[in-house]
Amino acid sequence: MERSTEGARKESLPETIPGTGGHKKARGNVTAASVVIWVVLVALGTLFALIAILIGLQARQLNFMSLPVGILFEAPLAAGIIALLWYGRTLRTATTARGVATDALAQSEANFRELVASAPDGIFTLNAKAIVLDVNEAGEALLGLGRKDIVGRSLMDFVPPNRLPTARAYLADRLKGLRASELYEAIFSAPSGNSLHVQLRSNVVRPADADPFLVYIVRDVTAQIEAQRKLLETERWVSMGRLASFVAHEINTPLTNISLLTASVARRTKDPEVLERLKKISTQGKIAANITAELLKFARPGSINPVETNLSEVVEAAVEQAEVFRKPATRLKTQLGVRPLIRPIDPLRIQEVVVNLLKNAYEATPEGTVTVRLEERGELAAIEVSDTGMGIPPEVMARLFEAFFTTKKKGEGTGLGLAISRNFVVSHGGDITISSEVNKGSTFTVLLPEEVPSAGQG
Amino acid sequence: MTNESAEGRKPGILVVDDDEGIRENIADLLSTEDYRVIVASNANEAMDRLAAEDVDLLLTDFQMPGRNGVELIEAARTTKKDLPAILMTAYLYVYEQIDEERRKAISLLRKPFDADEVLRLVAEGVRKNNGGLQ
Numbered sequence: 340m341e342r343s344t345e346g347a348r349k350e351s352l353p354e355t356i357p358g359t360g361g362h363k364k365a366r367g368n369v370t371a372a373s374v375v376i377w378v379v380l381v382a383l384g385t386l387f388a389l390i391a392i393l394i395g396l397q398a399r400q401l402n403f404m405s406l407p408v409g410i411l412f413e414a415p416l417a418a419g420i421i422a423l424l425w426y427g428r429t430l431r432t433a434t435t436a437r438g439v440a441t442d443a444l445a446q447s448e449a450n451f452r453e454l455v456a457s458a459p460d461g462i463f464t465l466n467a468k469a470i471v472l473d474v475n476e477a478g479e480a481l482l483g484l485g486r487k488d489i490v491g492r493s494l495m496d497f498v499p500p501n502r503l504p505t506a507r508a509y510l511a512d513r514l515k516g517l518r519a520s521e522l523y524e525a526i527f528s529a530p531s532g533n534s535l536h537v538q539l540r541s542n543v544v545r546p547a548d549a550d551p552f553l554v555y556i557v558r559d560v561t562a563q564i565e566a567q568r569k570l571l572e573t574e575r576w577v578s579m580g581r582l583a584s585f586v587a588h589e590i591n592t593p594l595t596n597i598s599l600l601t602a603s604v605a606r607r608t609k610d611p612e613v614l615e616r617l618k619k620i621s622t623q624g625k626i627a628a629n630i631t632a633e634l635l636k637f638a639r640p641g642s643i644n645p646v647e648t649n650l651s652e653v654v655e656a657a658v659e660q661a662e663v664f665r666k667p668a669t670r671l672k673t674q675l676g677v678r679p680l681i682r683p684i685d686p687l688r689i690q691e692v693v694v695n696l697l698k699n700a701y702e703a704t705p706e707g708t709v710t711v712r713l714e715e716r717g718e719l720a721a722i723e724v725s726d727t728g729m730g731i732p733p734e735v736m737a738r739l740f741e742a743f744f745t746t747k748k749k750g751e752g753t754g755l756g757l758a759i760s761r762n763f764v765v766s767h768g769g770d771i772t773i774s775s776e777v778n779k780g781s782t783f784t785v786l787l788p789e790e791v792p793s794a795g796q797g
Numbered sequence: 798m799t800n801e802s803a804e805g806r807k808p809g810i811l812v813v814d815d816d817e818g819i820r821e822n823i824a825d826l827l828s829t830e831d832y833r834v835i836v837a838s839n840a841n842e843a844m845d846r847l848a849a850e851d852v853d854l855l856l857t858d859f860q861m862p863g864r865n866g867v868e869l870i871e872a873a874r875t876t877k878k879d880l881p882a883i884l885m886t887a888y889l890y891v892y893e894q895i896d897e898e899r900r901k902a903i904s905l906l907r908k909p910f911d912a913d914e915v916l917r918l919v920a921e922g923v924r925k926n927n928g929g930l931q
Contacts, residue, residue, distance in 0.1 A: 591887040592816050594909035601820035602912025606829045621911070628909040635887065793853075 361756045363523060381430060384423060461557040461732040467514055469494045481537070481559055483529050494555070499528045513541050513553060536564045543783055579742055584638035587631040594631065598624050633755045637742060643685035643717070643766050645791045650720055651675040652687050654713055657693035663699045668706035675713045680789050681722050692760040696724040699756070702747075703728030705779065718789050719769075725782035731775040739773065807833040808923045809850060812871065813843040814855040827919065828852050840864035840872070842862065847873055852880070854922045857902035859888065867895060870903060881922035885910070890918075
């Protein structure tokens with residue numbers, strides 16, 4: 340609010356930005372006005388004094404030296420001298436006082452400038468058309484641009500197109516004096532391509548003799564929002580895990596009973612027709628049992644037992660295990676390198692991950708090539724499974740690791756494969772990354788660190 | 798296939814599960830082979846049966862009201878050292894959390910299981926017991 344009144348005192352808008360640059364000129368204007376007044380006063384005073392002196396001298400020359408006449412004519416002279424002295428004194432006192440005031444103002448402005456410059460929030464000064472007039476350091480950092488690349492541009496250049504209408508509406512409302520206390524949530528798209536979640540408050544400054552302008556105080560809350568999202572996701576996974584565990588456990592008992600009863604009946608009959616049907620019941624039971632086993636693996640990946648393992652052995656075992664899923668027109672290439680790549684892993688879990696990735700690759704590649712590559716990437720070991728298959732459309736990509744999400748036909752997948760794989764790799768302290776292009780193929784990369792985090796629980 | 802021991806009696810299998818279906822169906826299956834089946838629905842009942850009957854192998858569920866399966870196995874072994882035991886559970890982590898030394902002496906039957914697995918593990922346990930190999 341202080342800033343509003345300060346702004347209102349100042350004459351021209353571009354010179355009165357309450358940011359870093361505008362203050363010196365503003366102070367210059369005030370000084371010039373005062374000096375003019377003082378010069379006029381002093382000139383008038385001096386003129387009056389001179390006239391008084393001249394009149395006094397004239398009176399002497401004309402020999403009007405009788406006492407009353409003398410007093411009459413010398414009085415202006417004395418008055419002139421007194422006036423001159425008085426003006427001089429006042430001028431000196433005033434200058435000193437003004438000097439003190441100027442110093443205080445300069446100090447206050449320096450403090451203010453420093454405050455703005457060092458503020459943790461981005462501070463943008465905009466005109467009514469959203470053109471940036473000034474920005475502080477935090478604002479520059481926020482957008483990842485220098486001052487010269489921000490000032491003069493519209494702030495709307497940094498708003499993603501789909502958010503432009505709401506951003507413009509906010510600015511218009513603010514100029515109308517509305518939404519003053521609102522903490523406005525906005526998205527900025529920095530030129531680096533990063534999307535920033537920001538919260539902003541704004542002040543409208545209305546100088547008496549210039550157009551109004553706005554001060555946006557912008558806080559980057561991207562990290563908080565990301566942390567919040569992760570927390571929610573974790574909570575979601577935990578509750579899904581509980582549900583999966585409950586379902587699996589509850590279903591397992593009747594499944595076991597079906598299996599035991601089927602076996603009991605089979606042992607009591609020799610009728611081939613009955614036996615054949617019992618075999619079918621048993622097969623169905625096994626399908627159901629596999630699903631509950633997947634659910635349990637997802638619900639509780641269990642502890643991992645890391646041992647120093649040659650990764651190429653694990654990959655070779657996985658290749659062999661996944662061979663049944665390879666279609667005749669699909670070629671498999673393996674590039675396992677010459678040097679053994681040793682990592683502390685749970686070989687069974689990582690093998691399962693690679694089998695899973697290979698299985699998916701074969702399914703996406705009815706004909707073409709699937710390549711398994713093993714390589715060192717800095718401190719990480721990378722197991723890369725790439726295919727020349729159909730690729731993954733973006734809408735599927737976004738949900739790829741989501742539990743129970745599947746693109747497979749009913750009965751062909753639980754939608755847990757990748758979720759379980761990711762859980763396994765994450766409990767090794769690693770990660771799975773994906774790149775894909777529709778109709779060109781996909782690459783899944785398992786990255787494993789040199790050390791497993793001490794709490795190896797999944 | 799016969800499991801009769803040297804004394805010419807049928808090996809006694811104590812089946813403990815709070816689910817009546819599992820209890821009866823396992824009993825039913827085991828009785829198709831030459832086993833004598835004793836059933837109990839919880840750990841306390843199982844301890845009573847152990848005291849009263851000749852038991853060669855303990856087949857128990859993990860999660861039951863009262864003492865759990867692992868606690869039952871340990872209690873049983875205070876009176877009957879080296880009693881072969883099989884733990885049934887749907888949760889692999891339950892088994893993984895038992896320390897390795899104790900785990901060696903307990904076989905795992907993961908639910909859902911099928912008849913062949915039960916028969917194989919039971920036969921294995923009884924054979925080891927008779928041969929004194931555990």
